[in-house]
Amino acid sequence: MQVTETLNEGLKRGYQITLPASELDAKVNEKLAEAQPEVEMKGFRKGKVPMALLKKQFGQRILGEAMQEAIDGAMSDHFEKSGDKPAMQPQVEMVDGETWKEGDDVVVTMSYEALPAIPDVDLKGIKLEKLVVKAEDSAIDEALANLAESAQDFDAKDGAAENGDQVVMNFVGKVDGEAFEGGSAEDYPLVLGSNSFIPGFEDQLVGVKAGEEKAVEVSFPEEYGAEHLAGKAAVFDCTIKEVKAPVAAKIDDELAKKFGAEDLAALKSQVAERLEAEYAGAARAVMKRSLLDALDKEVSFDLPPSLLDAEAKQIAHQLWHEENPEVHDHNHGEIETTDEHVKLAERRVRLGLLLAELGQRAEVEVTDAEMTQAIMNQARQYPGQERQFFEFVQQNQQMQQQLRAPIFEDKVVDYAFELADVSEKEVSKEDLQSAVEKLDDE
Structure with missing residues (x-):
């Protein structure tokens, strides 16, 4: 096999690899000889199929394998000897591939860009500054206040419910005048603005007071999980039992225990x-x-x-x-x-x-x-x-x-x-x- 350099410009490299037909034929014969003891064919005992018949039957496939292995081996040897590392997958093309026939030499071109030699760097000579920040009391207090808010409780209030308030209620949901399974609850605590109910439900409860009754009219989304309710109009008869305002938890030992601290x-x-x-x-x-x-x-x-x-x-x-x-897709111009x-x-x-x-x-x-x-x-x-x-x-x-x-x-x-x-x-x-x-x- 012969490897000839055709380009060496900056990081660009080009080579022509020639695999003589005689070497390729020898590789094919070697592979067939290795396989011969295990081959079975009608009319012949195992391992006794003539080489000429094996070559006729399997030669083309073995030829392709031998050709690929030879080229891969030549590339591997080249990179090992030259020390080059290709930046991307090398481009390999067969010369006269359309006119090549068995018995001809195999000639391929290989081109790639080599990774550059990286100079040594004296890391000890690089000066860096590490910024250090201590947790101040004000920052700790702010974080504790956020924790207390996330662990908020609700206390009963007079007056109308607002977004963020908790409404405790009984409700019965009906479609076409008939109550449906899973549409009723008692003493249910719903935080208005939490979007935990279907769209439009919580908005209609803004302004209600304890003791009131409210008919909430909504439509289930078309893509709702329960097929028998999807897209249907419904009425929820709600009885408001309590309206509660959010109250941040106290910053004390009890709050600490809620977050796993002693x-x-x-x-x-x-x-x-x-x-x-x-x-x-x-x-x-x-x-x-x-x-x-x-x-x-x-x-x-x-x-x-x-x-x-x-x-x-x-x-x-x-x-x-x-x-x-x-x-969100990539269907756009260059x-x-x-x-x-x-x-x-x-x-x-x-x-x-x-x-x-x-x-x-x-x-x-x-x-x-x-x-x-x-x-x-x-x-x-x-x-x-x-x-x-x-x-x-x-x-x-x-x-x-x-x-x-x-x-x-x-x-x-x-x-x-x-x-x-x-x-x-x-x-x-x-x-x-x-x-x-x-x-x-x-």
């Missing part, structure tokens, strides 16, 4: 830890941006045009959908890339290649446990279909890569943080928020 002091401690964990996550995002900015300035190397083009198109497509949120898209793509591709190289050199790996956790987190978005989602991911290499990539990147970033010169700076929550908002603006 007492209020323990709950405050938990809230402080949670707030500082949130602050730390935001501060990490700010420091990560600083790291990426430093790396982007630190290194420079040629980028594969195919990767740049694909990334620029992806960015343009994503931004277009953000600007046109009413379009979106042109701009210089801004290309510039952003250059940064993303450069940093992506650099982080991948840093991770490889540091032997960073994503463990099976980390992947399982990532899949579980994603599966929670599909309640009741978690198992199907797991099976889908197991069978989909692209989906696995989408889940693995951000985990790998975060681990490489953490590795860089460990080596970089990091100093801490205590700031206010407002300063941290401002720094986070700048990330979105850039």
Whole structure:
């Protein structure tokens, strides 16, 4: 087999691979000889089928297999010897494929863009600032007030019911004058504005008072779960027993126990830890941006045009959908890339290649446990279909890569943080928020 270089320009590579007919024929004969002892054919004992007959019967199929294996082997040998890593799947085409016939040499062309050599980076020379925010009493009090509001109770009130109030009532639902199964209840507590009943029901109870009776006229949605009620008009005869106003729970030991803490002091401690964990996550995002900015300035190397083009198109497509949120499908015209898209793509591709190289050199790996956790987190978005989602991911290499990539990147970033010169700076929550908002603006 002969491999001849036809293009070496920047990162672009081109080769012509020639597989002599004699080598191909030898591979076919070798495969047939391996299979001969197990072949059975009418008129011959097992393993005694003549080679000429085997070649006539199976030669064409074996020829295709041998050809593919030879080309794949030549490509594999080339990448091993050259050290090249293709940026994308190499393009392989057979020369004179339409006129080729058995007995001719096989000639194919292979072209690809090689990944660039990534220069070394002195991570110890990168200076970073880690913003630190302590949970202030005011922030803890605000969080406790939110918890108390979420754990609200209701106290009886005089006067008419408003949105947010709780109405305690008996009701009987009827369709065509007949009560239907599941349409009645006693002492039912309904929070107006919760949208827990069918559309229009709660709106008609705004203004009712304790002791009143109210006929609520509604229509079940066409897509309602119970087929015998879907699209039907109904009347609910409601007897209002109580109207209650929402009252935030008291911030005390009882509230703490509702949220699994021993007492209020323990709950405050938990809230402080949670707030500082949130602050730390935001501060990490700010420091990560600083790291990426430093790396982007630190290194420079040629980028594969195919990767740049694909990334620029992806960015343009994503931004277009953000600007046109009413379009949920991809049935739209081609979106042109701009210089801004290309510039952003250059940064993303450069940093992506650099982080991948840093991770490889540091032997960073994503463990099976980390992947399982990532899949579980994603599966929670599909309640009741978690198992199907797991099976889908197991069978989909692209989906696995989408889940693995951000985990790998975060681990490489953490590795860089460990080596970089990091100093801490205590700031206010407002300063941290401002720094986070700048990330979105850039």
